[in-house]
Amino acid sequence: MFPSWDEIQHAAYERWERRGWSHGADHDDWSAAEMDLVFQKNYRPAAEYPLAASERVVVGSALQPRCRFCERSAPRTKFQGPRLIVPRVVGDTSLYSAEICDECHDQFATSIDADFDAFWRSLDPPSGDESASPTSVPIGAYKSMARMAILIAPARELGHFTDTLEWIGNPDHDFDSSLFEGTGCLVYRLHVPHAVPWVSLSRRTNADAPLPYAVFLLVSGRHVVEIALPLCSRDQDHEGAEGMKLPRRSFTTGHGHDMRSAACRLLPLERGDRPRKRGMRLFA
Numbered sequence: 167m168f169p170s171w172d173e174i175q176h177a178a179y180e181r182w183e184r185r186g187w188s189h190g191a192d193h194d195d196w197s198a199a200e201m202d203l204v205f206q207k208n209y210r211p212a213a214e215y216p217l218a219a220s221e222r223v224v225v226g227s228a229l230q231p232r233c234r235f236c237e238r239s240a241p242r243t244k245f246q247g248p249r250l251i252v253p254r255v256v257g258d259t260s261l262y263s264a265e266i267c268d269e270c271h272d273q274f275a276t277s278i279d280a281d282f283d284a285f286w287r288s289l290d291p292p293s294g295d296e297s298a299s300p301t302s303v304p305i306g307a308y309k310s311m312a313r314m315a316i317l318i319a320p321a322r323e324l325g326h327f328t329d330t331l332e333w334i335g336n337p338d339h340d341f342d343s344s345l346f347e348g349t350g351c352l353v354y355r356l357h358v359p360h361a362v363p364w365v366s367l368s369r370r371t372n373a374d375a376p377l378p379y380a381v382f383l384l385v386s387g388r389h390v391v392e393i394a395l396p397l398c399s400r401d402q403d404h405e406g407a408e409g410m411k412l413p414r415r416s417f418t419t420g421h422g423h424d425m426r427s428a429a430c431r432l433l434p435l436e437r438g439d440r441p442r443k444r445g446m447r448l449f450a
Contacts (some may be wrong), residue, residue, distance in 0.1 A: 167372050177203055185439035186422040198416030198427045205413050206230035208375045209368040213318040217252055217259040217363040217386065224248045225318055226265035234316055234324065235335055243267040251317045253310075255283045256386040257363055263317040276315060281306030287352065289389050299423070303340040303351040303433045311351070311393050315367050315382035323369065326379065329397035339445060346396065349432045352412055354390035357426040358419035363387070376404055377413055390417055390428065 169177075175201035180190075185191060215223060228248060232239040248262035249271050285307035313334050324331075346445060353401035364385035370379045378394035379401050394412050417428035 167207045167375060168205060171204055174200045181277065181418075181425075184422075185425050188423050194427055198418060199225065201414050202416050205368075205415050208372050208377055208413070210369055210371050211382065212320055212323060212367045212380070214366040214370040215261050215318060215364060217256070217261050217365060219260045222227040222248070222260050222262060224262045224264050225251065226263050226321075228264035231264045231267075233270055234263075234265045235270045235313075235331055236267060238267060243269055243443070251314055252365060253279050253283055253286075255286045256384065259363070261318075261365070266317065268330060273335075273337075274310070278306040278313065278334070282310035286389075300353075300433060302436045304436050305346075307335050308349075308351060308393060308435055309339070311382060311384065311391065312395055314365060314384065315380065315393075315395055316363060318367055319380075323380070326399045327395060327397070328399070330395055333397055346435050347437075348434075349394075349396065350412070350432045352390075352392040352414060352430060353433055354389065354392070354415075354417050354419055354428040356388045356419050356428045356432045357424075359388045360390075360419070362386050373400075373403075377411070 174196060178195040181190075181199060185195070190333075213225075214266040226234075230239065231245050233243060233245075236243065244267060245264070246268050248264045249266050250259060251261045251263050252259050254419075255293070281304045285300065285304055288300045312330060316324070316331065316334065319327070365385070366383045368381045368383070370377055379398045380395040382389050382393050382395060392412065392415075414430055418425060419428070420426050
């Protein structure tokens with residue numbers, strides 16, 4: 167479902183009003199209105215959590231936990247206790263999951279989460295030179311973000327991500343790389359830092375829309391990263407469809423004359439050297 171011309175015009179006019187009726191940003195207002203309306207019409211929140219709550223927030227059952235990745239429960243595997251969902255590299259966080267075992271946690275911490283740590287740090291080059299920012303997203307970092315999404319997803323949604331879970335746990339990133347031609351991560355830089363860091367998982371409400379089913383978002387400071395969860399069974403009808411793109415948003419910050427949309431880049435997924443022959447095409 168896509169917005170009509172009248173709906174975009176109305177939303178753009180409201181942005182102009184919030185801007186204090188200042189001129190010179192007509193194109194930005196129209197573009198931002200269209201992007202945000204497309205998302206609003208096609209997605210609803212499946213899960214959303216602040217990362218800096220006053221008390222610890224634990225997702226999942228801590229009484230009889232079952233690991234979401236290896237699907238084992240105690241005593242077949244050990245659970246030391248709730249684990250952080252988002253690595254501390256993004257800042258202090260109070261969001262934990264009770265549904266990841268010690269073995270899977272340790273495996274991810276030294277592999278894909280370490281890749282995400284390096285990727286996140288690269289978004290703020292020490293020199294401040296934007297030309298030193300990353301030009302692609304490592305597969306390990308992408309898997310780490312998918313891991314975060316799986317840990318905040320409602321249990322009823324997990325059945326759509328059987329292949330996703332297998333892919334996250336596969337340490338051989340190059341072996342799967344040929345499945346992801348055109349896949350990427352949207353990286354936004356906010357005009358004004360967001361006051362509260364947060365994560366969300368949104369699900370597509372219109373089955374016919376040529377958009378990925380599940381979209382994960384991580385917001386912290388001036389940075390926003392957005393990915394679509396790959397290998398979702400709800401996207402099978404759209405495989406190979408033209409225009410299956412990760413939906414962009416404006417992430418407007420500031421007030422009055424200082425109101426601006428976020429700068430956005432699409433970072434392609436790094437490609438491995440060992441393509442896998444399989445007839446599946448994912449989305450950007």
